[in-house]
Amino acid sequence: GAVVSQHPSWVICKSGTSVKIECRSLDFQATTMFWYRQFPKQSLMLMATSNEGSKATYEQGVEKDKFLINHASLTLSTLTVTSAHPEDSSFYICSARDLGDYEQYFGPGTRLTVT
């Protein structure tokens, strides 16, 4: 089956620093990738949608200058949280979808803790 990996699985950083999270599709070409954020006991909230080679489309209320998304290849997307603050601490999950496919395949998530 389709496998999506994320790295790192867990990261702790200091307030004011930047953190990069990678999302890779291992056995298929991800023409579209999605980034979600999930707070404890809350649902997944879509942050942005990115198509390979294009700028990401951000959901309302998500700061594009704070959450930088790059989808430079068909197998890799990165999310960079810039100038992280404690309120950015959350579980970040990516998903990937191939062209023409309805199903999104989710990565295992990255837990970010900002101290």
Next chain:
Amino acid sequence: QKEVEQDPGPLSVPEGAIVSLNCTYSNSAFQYFMWYRQYSRKGPELLMYTYSSGNKEDGRFTAQVDKSSKYISLFIRDSQPSDSATYLCAMSVGNNRLAFGKGNQVVVIP
């Protein structure tokens, strides 16, 4: 009103019982309905996918969609301790973004 409503209350059942979960939605344009299972600190995995009103069965799982009432359900028969997880409903218009419910934490007690 949120697009997708799912009462997030935890649910504990004895092993072998039927688990019943449901979601309501407000957007009549939703065409595709999904149920995901999420284990603690993991990403969601797709369990069931439907696009029409009615029932769909897959092993011990049954997904039910009632578009007239804007209501979907998931039933798990003969529940097992390994079914203990959070179950999220999700739906979409066409091949666009998914709208998720808050999820139900299910605990199956041996």
